[in-house]
Amino acid sequence: MSKANKGLSRRGFLKGASALSAAGWVAAGSTWVLKPEWAHAQGPIKMGIATDITGAIAPGGNSNWQVAQFTVKKINDSGGILGRPVELVLEDTASDPGTAVGNVRRLVQQAEVDVILGGITSAMREAIKNPIVRRGKTLYLYPQLYEGQECTPFLWCTGPTPAQQCSELLPYLIKQGNKRFAMPSANYIWPQLLNEWARRVIEENGGEIVFEEYYPLDQLEYSATVSKIMNEGVDHVFNTVIPPGLQAFTKQLYEAGFQDKGGTSSCVYFDENAVNYVPQRELEGVYSCLDWFHTVKDPFSEQLLKEYAEMFPDTKYLFSAGTGSTGMYRGIKLYEQSVIATNGDLARDAVAGALDSASIPEGPGGPAKVVPGSGHVAMNMYIGRAKGGQWDIISEAKMVDPDECGKT
Amino acid sequence: MDAAIKLVFDILAFASIMVLVVSGLAVIASLMGIFNLGHGEFVLLGAYTVYVFRGEGLPEWSGMLAAPILVGIFGLLIEASAIRRLYKSPITAMLATYAIGLIIREVVRGLIGGQYYSIDEPIPGAFLVGDLSFSIWRTVIIGTTVVVMAGCFLLLTRTTIGLQVRGALENPSLARASGVSTTKLYSMTFAFGAALAGLAGALMVPLFSLSADLGVRFLVQAFLSVMLGGVGTFEGPILGAAMIGSMVPGFQWLREIPGVAVAVSPVFAEVLVFVVALTIVKFRPNGLISKGRI
Numbered sequence: 103m104s105k106a107n108k109g110l111s112r113r114g115f116l117k118g119a120s121a122l123s124a125a126g127w128v129a130a131g132s133t134w135v136l137k138p139e140w141a142h143a144q145g146p147i148k149m150g151i152a153t154d155i156t157g158a159i160a161p162g163g164n165s166n167w168q169v170a171q172f173t174v175k176k177i178n179d180s181g182g183i184l185g186r187p188v189e190l191v192l193e194d195t196a197s198d199p200g201t202a203v204g205n206v207r208r209l210v211q212q213a214e215v216d217v218i219l220g221g222i223t224s225a226m227r228e229a230i231k232n233p234i235v236r237r238g239k240t241l242y243l244y245p246q247l248y249e250g251q252e253c254t255p256f257l258w259c260t261g262p263t264p265a266q267q268c269s270e271l272l273p274y275l276i277k278q279g280n281k282r283f284a285m286p287s288a289n290y291i292w293p294q295l296l297n298e299w300a301r302r303v304i305e306e307n308g309g310e311i312v313f314e315e316y317y318p319l320d321q322l323e324y325s326a327t328v329s330k331i332m333n334e335g336v337d338h339v340f341n342t343v344i345p346p347g348l349q350a351f352t353k354q355l356y357e358a359g360f361q362d363k364g365g366t367s368s369c370v371y372f373d374e375n376a377v378n379y380v381p382q383r384e385l386e387g388v389y390s391c392l393d394w395f396h397t398v399k400d401p402f403s404e405q406l407l408k409e410y411a412e413m414f415p416d417t418k419y420l421f422s423a424g425t426g427s428t429g430m431y432r433g434i435k436l437y438e439q440s441v442i443a444t445n446g447d448l449a450r451d452a453v454a455g456a457l458d459s460a461s462i463p464e465g466p467g468g469p470a471k472v473v474p475g476s477g478h479v480a481m482n483m484y485i486g487r488a489k490g491g492q493w494d495i496i497s498e499a500k501m502v503d504p505d506e507c508g509k510t
Numbered sequence: 511m512d513a514a515i516k517l518v519f520d521i522l523a524f525a526s527i528m529v530l531v532v533s534g535l536a537v538i539a540s541l542m543g544i545f546n547l548g549h550g551e552f553v554l555l556g557a558y559t560v561y562v563f564r565g566e567g568l569p570e571w572s573g574m575l576a577a578p579i580l581v582g583i584f585g586l587l588i589e590a591s592a593i594r595r596l597y598k599s600p601i602t603a604m605l606a607t608y609a610i611g612l613i614i615r616e617v618v619r620g621l622i623g624g625q626y627y628s629i630d631e632p633i634p635g636a637f638l639v640g641d642l643s644f645s646i647w648r649t650v651i652i653g654t655t656v657v658v659m660a661g662c663f664l665l666l667t668r669t670t671i672g673l674q675v676r677g678a679l680e681n682p683s684l685a686r687a688s689g690v691s692t693t694k695l696y697s698m699t700f701a702f703g704a705a706l707a708g709l710a711g712a713l714m715v716p717l718f719s720l721s722a723d724l725g726v727r728f729l730v731q732a733f734l735s736v737m738l739g740g741v742g743t744f745e746g747p748i749l750g751a752a753m754i755g756s757m758v759p760g761f762q763w764l765r766e767i768p769g770v771a772v773a774v775s776p777v778f779a780e781v782l783v784f785v786v787a788l789t790i791v792k793f794r795p796n797g798l799i800s801k802g803r804i
Contacts, residue, residue, distance in 0.1 A: 324762075326759065346626065346721055357645040359638075
């Protein structure tokens, strides 16, 4: 734990409470505006960020927000988009879809932003997409890895889809000799739809599903599940239980001796944050599959990480793939490329047209390219395996297709 | 046979956690007539103490020893500054404890940045008996619960303080007339309840990880335990907690019975706990033990 987290000082507390600590803030009602350091005759390009600064999803939301500041600062420092600076406007969606709808409306109607990025949970995306896209007639980019099947026009998903997370990892696991899979899951839409994909991939590759079960999100006791895993010869646990239930589950599985007896498990949202909430010995050997790990050998990504650490030293909000931060970076850069392609025209239809085939040559984990007509992005995918608190890169798949909305 | 032994152990372990959590609530509810809605946050403070100690480079067990003492002192301060003024109106007192709990929870959330943190057990891992592996830390929790509950019981039934507490509960004015300072007694009781909560939080946090909502997850089940067991005695809520704590993991095993599996999904098993508990309360509105020795 870093020095900054210790004790209760006012400054430390505010820093801990949220990432609103950057300099240069102007509050306008509940909206926060980060004005660029220089001006342009046409005014700045206004980018709205609607994410969870407070509440249960705050760690993810603050990571997204910091990455947005980081990415926009890089753009502004190198002269803006076609000479125009980018202004960031933040609304806290407060981990509550009800609150979020009103706040997002403010972004559209009062701040009159040109584009909105944000939302982490699917419930949040569902709640804010209509106020943004339909009633608000504004572009919306959703950064988080998610369950797929979001094909709303003018909405782009810049995080990995089930196809991207499953199509490399599961065949690899089966080749390693894992035949019998268990699917313990939290009871909501992401695990349900992800499991649908996973089940198909597992069965196509000759694997077998022993059970697929859904638990209340805060279930504290998993002895029945663990006992079934131990007694029915499960080779691999494809885990989609989320915190706060996750910790109790992984501990009971570990204590039952699953790993010691040769069992393996995977959890496809595990990134560099995982070691904070799962003890290292329980994490050892667990697989994940994401669009970036900090251990990926890519000079551009390594440089990004270094610069992020310089801008936010000692931050607990990491620039990592599991929280949607990579999708946030990608989203902002893809938008930048689209505006360049329209020669500065910010009209929704024009930018959307350019976005449909936009690409960036580099980013966290590698390049990204929008698959035309799909609203999703092809990107590199990595299989990682936890070792000593780090992610060992097992394999890299180049530009994996999102396989969404009927387009490949 | 193996499965049965494992089942009994798992049920014992979870019931022990519930009993530890509920004991503090029971002491305050039964002996003072106040429902402490901030109880979950006292549990959280116990867990947070271990986290702070670890951050200072101290071993986890030292935080676990300090937690009941520090949370007990904190409870003493809360009682003296707020609760004491509200004994005459229990509903207001209840709302005050809710507000205090809310403040504690959100301050802790700020301090840990809303994140989840895993805390190591002082003794990690499992031990093997034959082919079965048992969690060492869960075994420690079962042992501690037995000792603490026996201690509480002896304190209330065999000591002068226990006698005074029981007297003050039965008839406060008579107790005062007999020279017993009920004010002091109530402070001590509240602090003791808080200390028990602190201990519960500190001991169980390695099993669940620290987050601001750690206490909230137990609060509803803890209140259900008190309702089920009956207010006014110490044993009642403890018995209620043991029952709720057994039903939570126990009902999850129902789906292993062939034929029932389809009907008892994990979500349904969780609901079933409430259905059974509320049905019992319907037939015994005063709880399982409505009038006991303590």
